[in-house]
Amino acid sequence: MTEVFDPAPLFRPLTLPTFELPNRIVMSAMTREFAPGGILDTAAAEYYARRVEGGAALVITEGTSIGHPVSHHTAKVPHFYGADALAAWKGVVERVHAAGGRIFPQLWHTGLYRLRDETANPDDMNIAPSQVGRFPSRPMTENDIADVIAAFAEAARAAREIGFDGVAIHGAHGYLIDQFLWPRTNRRTDAYGGSAENRVRFGVEVVKAVRAAIGPNFPLLLRISQWKGNLYGQELAKTPAELEELLVPFAEAGVDIFDASMRRFWLPEFDGSPMNLAGWAKKLTGKLTMAVGSVGLEGPLDGIRVSEQSATAVSIDNLRALVEMMDRGDFDLVGVGRNLLANPDWPQIVARGEFERLRPYDPARTAALLEPSLGN
Numbered sequence: 156m157t158e159v160f161d162p163a164p165l166f167r168p169l170t171l172p173t174f175e176l177p178n179r180i181v182m183s184a185m186t187r188e189f190a191p192g193g194i195l196d197t198a199a200a201e202y203y204a205r206r207v208e209g210g211a212a213l214v215i216t217e218g219t220s221i222g223h224p225v226s227h228h229t230a231k232v233p234h235f236y237g238a239d240a241l242a243a244w245k246g247v248v249e250r251v252h253a254a255g256g257r258i259f260p261q262l263w264h265t266g267l268y269r270l271r272d273e274t275a276n277p278d279d280m281n282i283a284p285s286q287v288g289r290f291p292s293r294p295m296t297e298n299d300i301a302d303v304i305a306a307f308a309e310a311a312r313a314a315r316e317i318g319f320d321g322v323a324i325h326g327a328h329g330y331l332i333d334q335f336l337w338p339r340t341n342r343r344t345d346a347y348g349g350s351a352e353n354r355v356r357f358g359v360e361v362v363k364a365v366r367a368a369i370g371p372n373f374p375l376l377l378r379i380s381q382w383k384g385n386l387y388g389q390e391l392a393k394t395p396a397e398l399e400e401l402l403v404p405f406a407e408a409g410v411d412i413f414d415a416s417m418r419r420f421w422l423p424e425f426d427g428s429p430m431n432l433a434g435w436a437k438k439l440t441g442k443l444t445m446a447v448g449s450v451g452l453e454g455p456l457d458g459i460r461v462s463e464q465s466a467t468a469v470s471i472d473n474l475r476a477l478v479e480m481m482d483r484g485d486f487d488l489v490g491v492g493r494n495l496l497a498n499p500d501w502p503q504i505v506a507r508g509e510f511e512r513l514r515p516y517d518p519a520r521t522a523a524l525l526e527p528s529l530g531n
């Protein structure tokens with residue numbers, strides 16, 4: 156703990172087409188379910204602004220439901236459609252901007268993994284690329300595909316209109332876009348299934364429609380991951396060549412930043428190179444990339460919901476590895492999840508080297524943050 160540690164690479168500015176970020180630290184997308192009926196609690200603006208005041212340069216919001224009848228994870232996840240929901244989001248944007256931060260909404264369709272019994276319309280069947288395993292669902296028709304693509308594009312257009320600084324598309328963790336990418340959940344025999352080119356088609360069409368809706372210079376981030384849901388050992392791409400087949404079409408369709416969601420950022424993605432998924436995404440596409448996964452924490456994410464997660468100790472050692480990887484040019488941005496819940500001013504604490512002030516991640520405490528003091 157006493158070894159000299161220079162966090163400077165985390166605190167270098169980064170220029171994007173439309174603005175400059177003062178440092179590399181991004182609040183990672185985290186569902187908090189403080190939106191009963193789909194309308195975000197007004198206190199959420201304070202919750203996000205607090206992380207910006209603590210030094211995060213950019214916020215990726217919690218996953219938000221696009222305007223499609225069966226996109227929602229649960230009824231407490233905020234909508235990204237409808238006048239009331241968008242007005243609540245506008246309040247968040249204004250508060251985050253007043254704090255000097257930037258913010259992208261994470262646009263989400265859960266597909267097969269929609270928690271149907273916890274949604275407002277449990278009688279409506281989940282949709283998915285194909286019917287698989289124990290999850291009842293309806294294979295998507297071409298009309299369904301067109302409707303979902305239009306809903307993503309409409310949400311992105313709304314994001315720009317209400318003042319967001321960019322958009323983030325959830326293409327990871329086994330949700331709808333990822334369900335198309337992964338052969339185990341995509342058994343289609345039409346143009347959207349089979350070869351990598353076909354499996355990436357749906358996501359690429361989403362990105363193209365979003366790009367058309369937001370124009371050429373508005374930042375577009377796409378989240379990707381190897382792991383699915385709570386199936387942490389799964390792999391989308393087993394080799395760099397397989398990864399390239401999936402990521403290059405996304406880059407060509409208009410992605411500016413790949414958000415590589417890992418569970419332990421320091422682990423090499425493929426044999427023969429120390430690079431992680433963010434490193435490979437950068438090498439293969441030439442785009443900006445973000446690394447996420449246990450930054451400054453010992454234990455990896457082990458549950459989708461706070462109630463399923465374990466408490467985890469702080470790690471300073473892995474921050475040294477992080478800075479080395481950034482200095483080597485492996486990736487451009489660093490996503491921080493649980494550490495920013497436990498420590499809203501995590502970036503400032505790290506910048507000042509006041510590591511003894513860091514609190515470990517405690518899901519019980521995080522759950523209590525929901526009410527009554529979201530602003531903590």
Ligand SMILES: Cc1cc2nc3c(=O)[nH]c(=O)nc-3n(C[C@H](O)[C@H](O)[C@H](O)COP(=O)(O)O)c2cc1C
Nearest residue numbers: 183184185186217218447448449450456491492493
């Ligand atoms: C409470 C909680 C909710 C999350 N919700 C989302 C989500 O809505 N969308 C998403 O892409 N990732 C979600 N994640 C994953 C985080 O964005 C991040 O990738 C993960 O926590 C690993 O980063 P960390 O080790 O710094 O926490 C969530 C994580 C947590 C802890």
